Amino acid sequence: MKTRIPALVAGTLVAITLGALPAAATGHSGPVSLRGTHADGATYAIEVPRRWNGTLLTYSPGYGRGAGPEGAPAALAGNDQARQWLLAHGYALAGTRPFGDGWVVEEALRDAAHTLAVVDRVAGRPSATLAWGASMGGEVVAGLAELRPDLVDGALPYCGSVAGPVAMQNQAFDAAFAVTTLLSTPVKLSGFASAEEEAAVVAEVRSALDQAQPTAAGRARIALAASFAQISPWSVPGTPEPGARDWAAQEAQQYAAFTSTAFSPRYPLEQRAGGKFSWNTGVDYRRELRESGRLEQVRALYAQAGIDLDADLDQLAAAPRTQADPGAVAYMARHFTPSGRLAVPVLTVHTKGDNFPTVTQARAYSDAVARAGRAALLRETFVDGPGHCTYSGAELLAAVLTLEHRVKTGAWTGATAPALNRLAADLAEDDPGLGGSGFIELRPGRFLRPFTWPTGAPRT
Template identity: 35%
Template sequence: MIKRLVVMLVVVVTIGAVASPARAQTHYTGTLTSGATWVADVPAGWNGTMILYSHGFGPLTAQNAPDDETRSALLAEGYGLVGSSYSGRSWWALSSALDDQFGALAAIEKRVGDARRTIAWGTSMGGLISALQAERGAGRIDGSLTTCGLVGGALNLGNYQLDGEWALVRLLDAKARLVDYPTSAAGTAAATALSSAITAAQRTPAGRARVSLAAALFNTPGWFTGATPPAPTDYSGQQAQQAAELSQFVLGFIVPGRYQIELAAGGNSSYNAGVNYAALLHGNPREQQVRTLYRHAGLDLSADLATLTRDATVMADPHAVATLRRTSVPTGHLRVPELSIHTTADQLIPVEHENWYARTVAHADKTRLLRQGYVRATGHCAFRPAETIGALHVLEKRIQTGRWAPTTAAALNRAARATTLGEGRYVSFRPAPLTGARR
């Protein structure tokens, strides 16, 4: 029967990363009717819990864990793991991802039997998928662990990124197309032009001040490299880190990525026509940094903000907006418990997403189902396995008991330590509002 189903099974042995005996595991793969592929690993002595893993933005390749170390640790604890590639022609596969993920779950349960418990686990774009599963997956999942998740949704993502890119184009004279990319190469060319403009601007105080304004609109953290962030009032140090992360990392990822989102949406979903850029800066956690650097450079910040506001003309395609609103924006109407964790300095999916998400869940009167935790670290999804697996155990206890145990930083660090995989770096933290959120 296995050959007839075109499913490949191989038996391998994995040495667990926790203090437990090595477990034999069975590896399964298959293809869904949508064309998505799926992959699963189920250990001998499976504990009955299946992790339904949703991978982040990128090539449509099946994954069932965020990294090899975490996979080994989860298998050693007895968890089954499954995940799909998603299907479609765009890396932004939100229109198919939920169906493909639940299809992968059904496929593995046909081989090994029904899971006693299923937990969705999503990373980055996959974190948006796991958040949507928490809204739409009742009866198929029991809880959701969302890590570094794009929980502010695709419409907000596109808008605040457009705001930052617009500041680079208008104030630094970067020659870059910002929306409606005909090809992926056009997005790459735009990213190169924007990055080059930042590099050139870093040579003068005026240029650095304007880069700091763009970084604030991007929700860019002031910590990119190093064991600790620059001091709170080291505005020059923070600006240098922001310039590096934008020019060396962020723009090269997000600008070509816009092409993939537009491909999925059927057009441009972002706009800045009618946006008041002075209002956007007001209350931004980087506002004092921007004002200080502008003052030192002898620039008129009000004039620059007025220029950005006056000249903004980008309009969104209503069809594209409707598509992403339907497929790629959380409503907050959770139906199962969700624990969402984020690093405090995330360059690709800023931690401010968590502020927008908490407000959205509160508006839906579902706060009792949501808990959030913050790891003091720089980097996108830069968690240690102890931190994510510890969080998984906290969520699982909530599923088992029907009540949240404490999810303070201290409690999450105790859960991380209990995995024996290392120490946690959870801290008490309150993210600022997401600048540029309009949807």
């Protein structure tokens, strides 16, 4: 019996035909199918196929329900079609779900290492270990790429919060501050006493937004506030992209995404950090608007409404500001704000219309990597469309194979949108269930509130 294993050669998907060799011929044992629980309550899953090719992918999940009596078990991947393809083609998979809910980055970094130790024990040391993860899991993977080069050889953060939690939450805070100020909605934006108090605030703001949206002045002010969070003008999955100058349609998309983007849960993160970690002292909102990429839209909507943009910017400048607790900032920075000091190759995937994180986080990440002198280790890729973590199996596999090629050859062959689309199309031709591909060439605009953890500061 023969097995055909797709592989990257000079940027093209080709088939390598292997005979029915025993697992020992690759130096790795299999099959292994294992589920377990670490000492701290985190769960893990490991699958090693009988004919393991030596490469392991270790998966970190996004923000949400953690392990525990009522939590979800560990997953091996974030896409079922990709998971099936990888196992069928000789790749071993591992996944870890930390115990507890919410922003469990501290635990996730530790528990991923524990899971890899189990793989070594039950199946042998992989010839290559690739870390991949979605959303918050993408940030965990970025952390492994900097902190644990002894454990991973490459990293694939997709739809990942790679600007770090401090920058991401400051960006959201700016939009929340602006909209509540401009819509005269005096609510608390941080320092909540309970999740219920925060939920009540969000409901009040949502009501104010709903009342403002039918009016021209309300739409203009929502667009201004959205510019500070760089909320995408194409945010709603399943809808066509608004025209480049269709300001009203773009604002409607921003309005639809505003509450979930600017008011993502803050209370559980502050509880974990021990205080307020967002601030807007010293922020110049005029400059933020100029650099947001949304200035033309905002000016047009203000002109249509017949209201004074300068007056609203003056109001924001005069409004009371919020300071952060340095200790809380330090906690969130340690868990985890990328410094850019990559120790292994990293390939990121972002969606153009994502808001969790916004695509400009990719720019913040590449800027940090460049400042650290590690640009040769990073490639960033982008998929056309709105929504969060909505990648097809073919898109994810194309990224995985491209990263694997970089790890094994030292060359970033095929890490361009045309090459990734060709590779994804070849994969889908053999397995139509993997879906289509929409990689595009994109240079994101500047991220407005970058934050890099100080060089040399303790981070673990």
